[in-house]
Amino acid sequence: MPTAVKHQRELGDDLQVIFVECQGADRDTYEAFAWKMKWMGNAAMWTDERPFATTGSGLPETALIGVDGTLLMQGHPGMLGKKLTEAIEAEIEKSKKPPESAPGELKKAWTLFHKGEVAAAIAECEKVQHEQSEATKAEFESRTIARVQRLGRMIDEGHLFEAEKQLAALEKSVKANAELAAKVAEQSARLAEPDMAREREASKAVSALLDKLATEKPFDEGSVKKVNALAEKYKGTKSGERAARFVQLSKIKIGA
Amino acid sequence: MKLLLVPVVAASLALSGLALLRSAVPTEAVGAKVDYRFSTAPVNALGLKSLAELRGKPVLVDFWGTR
Numbered sequence: 610m611p612t613a614v615k616h617q618r619e620l621g622d623d624l625q626v627i628f629v630e631c632q633g634a635d636r637d638t639y640e641a642f643a644w645k646m647k648w649m650g651n652a653a654m655w656t657d658e659r660p661f662a663t664t665g666s667g668l669p670e671t672a673l674i675g676v677d678g679t680l681l682m683q684g685h686p687g688m689l690g691k692k693l694t695e696a697i698e699a700e701i702e703k704s705k706k707p708p709e710s711a712p713g714e715l716k717k718a719w720t721l722f723h724k725g726e727v728a729a730a731i732a733e734c735e736k737v738q739h740e741q742s743e744a745t746k747a748e749f750e751s752r753t754i755a756r757v758q759r760l761g762r763m764i765d766e767g768h769l770f771e772a773e774k775q776l777a778a779l780e781k782s783v784k785a786n787a788e789l790a791a792k793v794a795e796q797s798a799r800l801a802e803p804d805m806a807r808e809r810e811a812s813k814a815v816s817a818l819l820d821k822l823a824t825e826k827p828f829d830e831g832s833v834k835k836v837n838a839l840a841e842k843y844k845g846t847k848s849g850e851r852a853a854r855f856v857q858l859s860k861i862k863i864g865a
Numbered sequence: 866m867k868l869l870l871v872p873v874v875a876a877s878l879a880l881s882g883l884a885l886l887r888s889a890v891p892t893e894a895v896g897a898k899v900d901y902r903f904s905t906a907p908v909n910a911l912g913l914k915s916l917a918e919l920r921g922k923p924v925l926v927d928f929w930g931t932r
Contacts, residue, residue, distance in 0.1 A: 613927040625924045627907065632930030640908050642931045655908035660901030660916055661893040663928055670928040676921055678898045686927070700923035755918045762912030771911055863931075 610648065611669065612686050616697060617653045623701045626653040629660070631668060641861040650823020673697065676704045714739045718749075725778060727753050728785035753783065757792045764799055767847020769812040773800060811843035815852045828859040 617626040630639040636657065643649050663670040663683055672683035673696055681696055682689060707719030714737045722730035727749060734746035756779060763772040776797055783789035799805070818839060822832045837856045843849030893899050902915040916924065 611927060611929065613925050616925060623922070625919050625922055627924060627926050629926060629928045630931055631928050632932045634931035636905075636908065639931045643908075649909075652909070654910050654913065656903060656905070658901075658903055658905065658907075659928070660926060661899055663892075668928060668930045672926040672928075674899055674916065674919075674924040674926065676923055678900060678917065678920055680893050680895050680897050680899050682895055697923055697925065704922055752921060759912040759914075759918060762914070766906075766912060768911055 610646070612693075613671065614648045614651065614653060616694075617651045620697070620701065622652065623704065624697060627660075628653060628655045630655070630657040631659065637858060637861055638863070641858040642863050644823070644827045644855070644858060645863055647824050647827065649827070650820050673700070675700050677708070711745070712739055712741055715741060715745050718745060722749050725782045727782040727789065731786055731789075750789070753779075753789055754792065757789075757796060760793075760796050761799075764796060767808055767812055767851070768816075769800060769805065769809045769848075770816045771812075772796075773809070776800065807843070808846045808848065811839070811846040811848035815839050815843065815848040819852075819855065827855075833859045 611628075613626045613628065616624055628639075628643070634642070634657070639657065640655060643655055661672075661680075663672065667685070669686055670683065671686040671689060671693065673681045673693060675681045681700070682693065686693065705723050707716045707723075711719050715734065718730045718733035718737065721727075721733055730749050731746050734742045734749070756775070760772055760775050760779065763769075763775065776793070779793045780790075780797065783793055800809070815836075818835060822836070826832055833856055836852050836859075840849055840852035840856055843852065900915060900917045902917075903910070903913075906912075906914070913919070
C-alpha cells in the first residue's frame with residue numbers, strides 16, 4: 610500500500626492526499642485500480658492532472674505542500690522516508706497554531722479561527738487595533754467563503770451526507786456573524802428542500818456502503834451485488850449514479 | 866547474480882518513470898508557492914476545485930502509475 614494512503618487514513622482531515630496518475634491510464638482505469646487495491650474509503654483524491662511537474666528520477670514521486678501553499682520537499686517517498694513524515698507532522702502542528710508572522714495582538718484571533726470559532730475570530734480582529742487586523746479578517750472570511758462554496762458544490766454533486774456534516778460545523782462557527790451566517794443559511798435551505806429528501810437518503814446509503822466495502826472486498830460478487838441494489842433503488846439520484854458507476858468500474862479488467 | 870540484477874532493474878524502472886514524467890507541466894522548485902485549478906474535479910474531490918482551497922492544511926501530492 611502506498612505510504613500516502615496510510616498517511617491519509619491515519620491523519621484524516623489534518624492532511625489532504627492527492628494521487629496523480631502519470632502513466633496515461635484513463636479515469637475509469639485508475640479509479641478501478643484504486644478500488645481493487647483497497648486504497649479508497651478515505652479522504653484521498655485521485656486525478657490525472659499534474660498540478661506541477663516533478664524533478665525526481667521516476668515514479669513514485671511525492672511532493673509536500675505546506676500550510677501556506679509552499680512546496681516544501683519532493684522526491685521518491687522511500688528516499689524522503691522519515692524526513693517526509695516529520696515534515697507532515699510539523700505542518701499539521703503549524704496548521705493548528707497562529708502563523709509565525711502573525712503579530713502578538715492577533716494570535717488570539719488565529720487561535721479562535723483554528724478552533725473553528727470563525728465569528729469570534731473575526732470579532733477579535735475588529736476589536737484589535739493593528740495594521741494587520743483587516744488583512745487577517747479578510748483571510749478568515751475568504752477561507753470560510755471557500756468552504757461554503759465547496760459545500761454548495763458538494764450539494765450540486767449529490768454528496769449530501771458529507772455536506773450535512775460540513776454544514777453543521779459551519780453553522781456553529783459562523784453563527785454570530787450575520788454576513789457569513791446568511792451564506793451558510795442559503796446552503797442549509799437548499800439541503801432542506803423537499804426534493805432533496807430522496808437524494809439525501811441515497812447519499813447516506815451509498816456513502817456508508819462504499820466506505821464499508823472500500824477496505825474489505827470491494828469488487829467481490831457479493832459486494833457489487835449490494836451496490837447494484839442501491840443503484841437500482843436510487844435510480845435517478847446522483848448517488849444512484851455513483852453506485853452504478855462503481856458497478857461499471859468493477860467490470861474493468863485491470864492490466865488487460 | 867541476484868544482487869547484481871537489483872540495481873540494474875531499479876535503474877531501468879527509474880529511467881522509464883522519468884521519461885513518463887516529462888511533460889509540458891511547469892516544474893516548481895522547492896520553496897515556490899504552488900497553486901493549481903483542476904479542469905476536471907478529481908475523484909473524491911467533494912467539491913474541491915483548486916489547491917488554493919486547501920490553504921491552511923498540508924497537502925501530499927503523490928505522483929504514481931497504474932501500470
